[in-house]
Amino acid sequence: MHRPPALLFASLYEIRAQVTPGTIAYHPGMRRRLIGWAAVLVCLGFTVSEAALLNVRIRDYDEGVYWQSIRAMARGEPLFSSVFASQPSGFYDLLLPFYLVGRSLASLRLTVLLLGIGGLVGTYVAARLIAGRVGGLIALVLVASSPLYFHQSAIIQADGPSVALSVIALCLALLAVRTDGRQGVLLAVGAGALLAAAVGIKFPAAVTVVPVAMVLLSRGRERWGLLAGAAAGGVVGLVIVMLPAIAAPGAAFNELIIGHIRAGQASQQGLSASINLLLLHREEPLEALALIGLVVAVIRQNRAAVMPVIWGATSIGAVLVYHPLFPHHLVMLSIPLALIAAVGLSPQPAVPQRGREIPGMKTMPAVIVGAFVLATVGAGAAAIASEARSTLVPDLHDMEMAAAVAAVSRPGDFWISDNPFAVALANRDLPGPMVDTARQRALAGLLTVNDLEAARVHYHVRWVLEDSFRLDQVPNYRAWLDAHFHPAQDLGGRAVIYKAD
Helix, strand or coil: CCCCHHHHHHHHHHCCCECCCCCCCECHHHHHHHHHHHHHHHHHHHHHHHHCCCCCCCCCHHHHHHHHHHHHHHCCCCECCCECCCCCHHHHHHHHHHHHHHCCHHHHHHHHHHHHHHHHHHHHHHHHHHHHHHHHHHHHHHHHCCHHHHHHCCCCCCHHHHHHHHHHHHHHHHHHCCCCHHHHHHHHHHHHHHHHHHHHHCHHHHHHHHHHHHHHHCCHHHHHHHHHHHHHHHHHHHHHHCHHHHHCHHHHHHHHHHHHHHHHHHHCCCHHHHHHHHCCCCCHHHHHHHHHHHHHHHHHCCHHHHHHHHHHHHHHHHHHHCCCCCHHHHHHHHHHHHHHHHHHHCCCCCCCCCCCCCCCCCCCCHHHHHHHHHHHHHHHHHHHHHHHHHHCCCCHHHHHHHHHHHHHCCCCCEEEECCHHHHHHCCCECCHHHCCCCHHHHHCCCCCHHHHHHHHHHCCCCEEEECCCHHHHCCCHHHHHHHHEEEEEEEECCEEEEEEC
């Protein structure tokens, strides 16, 4: 007999050990296996879907910047002192080994995808520890179908990997408070080290300190030992990931701190703009479900919801004060929102570190929970499918520019360009200091004509590819361009190749 998806979900939600005339005998082991296989299938579907996008067109300006940055590092240029870096060094150090093996755009995106899968596993385990097996499955499918998480798991940007490592660090902390003795301390050390790595990839990951500390403090008399272990792991991890910054402290401070502060001030982005961006239509179903989960958790007096709720609130606060704010920054909310929904909607009461269930909790009807979850997943999947269809359409403009760049220059020639992706696609390089010509860098005063001239002279730059407004944000850029280059080829629109005089 055909059963609606919500009823199928309800069957998984409510399987109990029972034998009645004319029924099949179910037992807890069967439910565990079904949920386990369902989790595996979700991860497999996520992986296959993402793998289809590893070689597609450019998906964000940052991809070209990071691609050129890693190319520069692969030829021996150090971060900060040579290669301009808008993010901490952890992300670059993560990408470089994969690029040295694959030497391709796909190898860089594969690095991000592997961490995205790790983030899904970490989400499932963390939710399972605080909300039971069904809660783990609910959180997993919600994150896997989040358009933002899906987007950030196959694109060369730092946000997705940072979020993935954050939830894995939280997972280790949850395991640490459930493990006695030295093994528990070692898990806490690992949690601190991974959290440091997440911060070393993207600074906003620091908000995860709050839920990790809350979990470790719940251990009772042993909490101080676990906190000390996590702190030790965090300090060692931060020292390791920040070594390139220590080698060039002045440049690192300007690029990582001053650049972001000035760009935020220049953006003039107010609180209302941040709130509008926070309510992304693609993520609104997940946000609504998290709100429902929060209400249910309050009614049930479910103490397991406290940590995810505080993590979510802290993340929202960070998003509201972060300037300039872009949509990809909001991926840091995907996992906390999914955990809030999972805790509230799970049929199982919370299980504290010592395994005692909290009595007196009532669950929502399984069909209603199934309908809510499937509606949210369906909305996310529809948005993902729409994005995938547009992404799979070839970008003829970038392909034509890359072909033109390859045709007029030789391997080893350096370019200056506001389209680093097209230059990398042509297997050509930008000088390390010129990998990023974003508007925010110019507004922060970290890109001037003196920087352009220094790069032109030091790297013997003979070519400029102009494709947008970005270089025009540099004061006196046109005068510098006219003094040293002349138009060589018009590629249509704003795209023009200039050759040295």
